[in-house]
Amino acid sequence: MIEKIRKNFLDLVIITAAFFAVLPVFGLNRTTDFIIFCIFVLGFNLLYGYMGRLSFGHMLYLGVGAYTVTLFAEHVSKNPFLAIIASICAGALIGVIIGPIIVRTTGACFALINLAFNQVGYFLALVALSRWTGGEDGMSAYFTKLGLFDFGKKPVIFGFCLFSLLLTYLILKKLISSPYGILIKSIKENEIRVKFLGYNTFKYKWVTFIISTTISAFAGALSILNYGYVTPSFIDPSRAVEVIFATLIGGAGSLYGALIGGVAYMAISNYLASYISRWEMFLGFAMLIIVFRFRKGIWGYIKDKFTRQAEGIVR
């Protein structure tokens, strides 16, 4: 037990240290952005990496969080914490509502039905509800100062986002090492077999979907906290590829993989973009290399290498 706590604590220290290490390179603003993106990748990875359901429409859930937090601040209360809680609830709610339709499907159908919902959401934010969402121009979000939590100050946002990431990490870690974690990994491999172990897989897939949408919405809300305004690009389905790339680069199906992928993707897209204007091409090549050479992503590769070394020593 104590050993477990120590191990978790070590994880948190490593993650914190890693982000402080990249802080001087990328600056406060961007590093905060990295952290938020990592939370998004963690949410996506639960669905794709652990349960084997690839979604092409995860921007919708990020967008729901982003718009909810802005609209809440505009119309209800400028308290940032209440706004974040509202957007978390909105993320869970959309998972509850469209989950039963989506989780019935698998494979390409699952990916595309997510995309379809995302298109609907994009249209609503951009056109249909533009009276409230500001359409293409988007809208700004202002939050009040609450004691120490002055979200106008960048270091405060950085600290809060890092705390959020560590919290998300811990919750997910707990989830995936529980019987539920074994269950969703089993669903990834052979859902029918899980049914014949006496589990109503539909229920668990739905719950996983809700957890994933909730975390994504949380990440969306934090983005608004960082940027201060929302635009339709937060719900743009064509950006779904970012989170998919990040998951694959880092290694699907592991928490560290998601974090490494998130940072690596953001580093490539931020750093490279200032040198090469068409940096996406580099990303394409990187993807090719990953697909052929590093099937399990960066983290999967490192892990394999280390376990092989360890086995070698034993032998």
Added chain:
Amino acid sequence: MKENPILETNDVTINFNGLVAVDSVNFKINEGESVGIIGPNGAGKTTFFNLLTGFFPPTKGKIFFYGRDITDKPPHKRVMMGIIRTFQLVSVFDHLSVLDNLILSNIKSSGISYSIGRFFFSEAHKPALKKICLEALKILGIEKKAEIMTSELSYGDKRKLEIAVALSMNPKILLLDEPFAGLSDQEIVEVSRIIKEFKKGFSMIIIEHKISRIVELVERLCVMHEGRLIAEGIPDQVLCEPLVREVYWGKEDGLVCSV
């Protein structure tokens, strides 16, 4: 023997767009009884299992479990009632450790209560649960392999693991779909021993197409051919029936009527 059917089918039929895979089968199995279903390939044996376990609903007919109509119950509900099956192609989770394969089935039957919160947030390898799983592996003689990836097991060990998973779910009736397919002679002996040793109290149906392997495991034999039950009775008798001999060995074979 007192008639006390645990599982009963009434005119069960399934029609796959014109192909009648299982045709008006009336089948009954008593509590504690072991029945073998034999028949040539494509006779509808596995399809019949799929109907019993709820893989798909029958086009016609009813299925009863302890007299209760379960025709429309989904698979997981039937499993909870105690209808447990294995698959023709070994079906275990290759990307989980051997131990993890046993966790999900043992949670339901171990008696350790799992509330929703504990299911989602407690450590999967709780000592009490782990002990139960390891004991199950010990019986199979593969407890040393508990921590390795299931994909590294031999096919025979995977089959044993699958049977251990099935047994750990406290079956009331166990349906084994060709448990010996693809195993070496020695493994067949081992698996056969495991089945015999742990078949306590519950009923069992075994599908097989090599008759010799199951004769000693079952009390009654049913023969399926083209979706129908064409004969049933004690093994020796069934095998001597002319119709059975015809579908199994062709019209004139000169075989002596023995197993």
